Amino acid sequence: QQQVKQSPQSLIVQKGGISIINCAYENTAFDYFPWYQQFPGKGPALLIAIRPDVSEKKEGRFTISFNKSAKQFSLHIMDSQPGDSATYFCAALPSGGATNKLIFGTGTLLAVQP
């Protein structure tokens, strides 16, 4: 069964600190790895994404690190701010499919304390 495992389930970080969320997959080839941010009462919004031919991608304070051999990828939020408090989902797109069906992780609830 296609699956993406995400950890930790919840995370508390002080303002200005680094938030790190990890995801891992197994048994299936994926070729696109987006991260989504979801605020309460809202739908998920695309934050940043990476393809497996790249080991790192940075956009502002957000960085994705990708380890293809270990089948792991992670999101780093530098200089975390209270406004970053939200639920973060990693996701993966199975390769070879005709649809953009995403497999989502179970989410990480991030709380950034002022």
Place this chain on the structure above:
Amino acid sequence: ETGVTQSPTHLIKTRGQQVTLRCSSQSGHNTVSWYQQALGQGPQFIFQYYREEENGRGNFPPRFSGLQFPNYSSELNVNALELDDSALYLCASSGRDRNSPLHFGNGTRLTVT
């Protein structure tokens, strides 16, 4: 640019009833996907529509069905509602390319009692 809009925002139904949820795509998008998000979980793919045809389906029973209209708006229909169908139902629109980013609406919160 108009984003993805869903209606209604909240809905309460009784077990065994039927429900229809609606979604208007973001302008310029011709593909619509539906996801179910149970409380505390990540979204799960239900199905995707392109050119009014279903072109991909997740692990959901046939009582989950959908439609896409010529203006790319979409409906999700669920028959014979069960308690476990209580969830946030998310619609996402995108371009045709499989790598096209998904743009989600804010969802419909369905409660089945």
